Amino acid sequence: MGVWQIGTDTLAQSRFTVSALAETIANLHILDGRAAAPGRRAHSRAQIAAYRERLAADPVVALFVRNVVKANWMPDFMSPPPSPEDRTFHDELRSVRQTPAVVALAEVATALGGSVPPALAVPDLPDRVADLTQWVWSHTVRPYWPSRRRIFEADIVSRTQQISVGGWATALSGMRQGMRWLGDGRLQINTYEHPPRDLADAQLLFIPTTAQRGWVAWDQPHRYAVVYPCAGLFAEAGQTMAPRALGALLGPVRAGLLNQLDTPKSTTQLVALSGYGLGTVGRHLKILLDARLVHRRRSGRSVLYYRTSTGDQLVRVQTETDPSSGRRSDH
Structure with missing residues (x-):
């Protein structure tokens, strides 16, 4: 091992840390059908069609993707760890472009477990791979990056x-x-x-x-x-997995927040997960606090919110009895 x-x-x-390049490589795998996109919206047909057109325009890159881009292994130069100086996607991509062709081809040989197809032995292979990566960033990641x-x-x-x-x-x-x-x-x-x-x-x-x-x-x-x-965060912003009955009881915003608090989370986390503004999240958290469905505690510079035993029981009972959750009570 x-x-x-x-x-x-x-x-x-x-x-x-967060890496725009790493997220772009993840989307390249999804676009190429070599990895699933569990729990979140898949790429549209138009994006997939445009991606295939992009590959068709560069047979070398198409061959590279078909033979080298794998879910279980990839050449090291495609996804280098970000350096402390990297601030943007283009900062990270610069490292890909600056890879010497001889180094890139040696890594391709390692990924393939043998020799490199002659058609891939071109002096500008790193640039071609970087151009494809930039295309994936522009078309499938950048619009949703914030x-x-x-x-x-x-x-x-x-x-x-x-x-x-x-x-x-x-x-x-x-x-x-x-x-x-x-x-x-x-x-x-x-x-x-x-x-x-x-x-x-x-x-x-x-x-x-x-x-x-x-x-x-x-x-x-x-x-x-x-x-x-990114564990448990594949739902689109603004959606919650709260049972419908819980939403009817508490309101959709409070139900969603309570459902998210199975582990302690800060207000910043809840804003990101729920898609609601800071003021909205803070206002509904206060109501949940007053109702004694959640507690809060300080951890370093953050204030963390988490469900009380009453909040846990409320979510559990509603989840077990809600048909939309796909679960049922065994009692």
């Missing part, structure tokens, strides 16, 4: 709280499929038979995306990244 050896200093200095970024930032706040409550073992073990904390500074990142890697003196990043499974990336020996699925 693939194991990263992570010292206490590396783990203490690791950080969560709201999606807020959702990712909310997930980061939630993960950080997990660490403060349960430690790194809890936060890392549930982050992505096949990954778990083994103890003694060992992080299993996948189940492949790869030699262990020592991340001493390296920067370790954790990046949420809408990818179904996620992946790992590195710019050796400086930066390593774990790209993970």
Whole structure:
């Protein structure tokens, strides 16, 4: 299995961050039909048709996608971990463009497990891949990036709280499929038979995306990244999964907020998850507090809201008896 050896200093200095490039690569996989988009709206037929036209216009890129872009492995140069200086998508994409062709082709050979198709051995392959990535960004990510970024930032706040409550073992073990904390500074990142890697003196990043499974990336020996699925946040902004009966009882906004508070969340997280404004969320949280359906507590600079036992019971009973939830009571 693939194991990263992570010292206490590396783990203490690791950080969560948002990457527009990583989200764009996740959308490339979805557009190409190599990954599902669970729980959220799939790309429109027009987007998929435009994507196929874009591939048809560049046979080299089409061959690259058909042979190299895989859900389980990709060349390292396609998705490098963001550097501290990167602020925008184009900052991140610059690293892809600047990859020497010989390096890119060597990574393609590794991804394919053998030789590179002769048609891919072109001197401008990194530029062509970067152009396709920029197209995916412009057509499928950039229009929704502000709201999606807020959702990712909310997930980061939630993960950080997990660490403060349960430690790194809890936060890392549930982050992505096949990954778990083994103890003694060992992080299993996948189940492949790869030699262990020592991340001493390296920067370790954790990046949420809408990818179904996620992946790992590195710019050796400086930066390593774990790209993970943004847990439970695939619903479109403004929608809630609250039972209809609960919405009728409390009102749709309060029902949605109460439903989200199965784990402690800040006002900022609730704004991102619900799609409602800060004032609206704050006003309805006060009503839920006054009704003793939620509590609040301070954690560092954040104020976290969470359901009381009464709130838990209310949501549970309504979920078990609501036909729209697809569940029924076993009593």
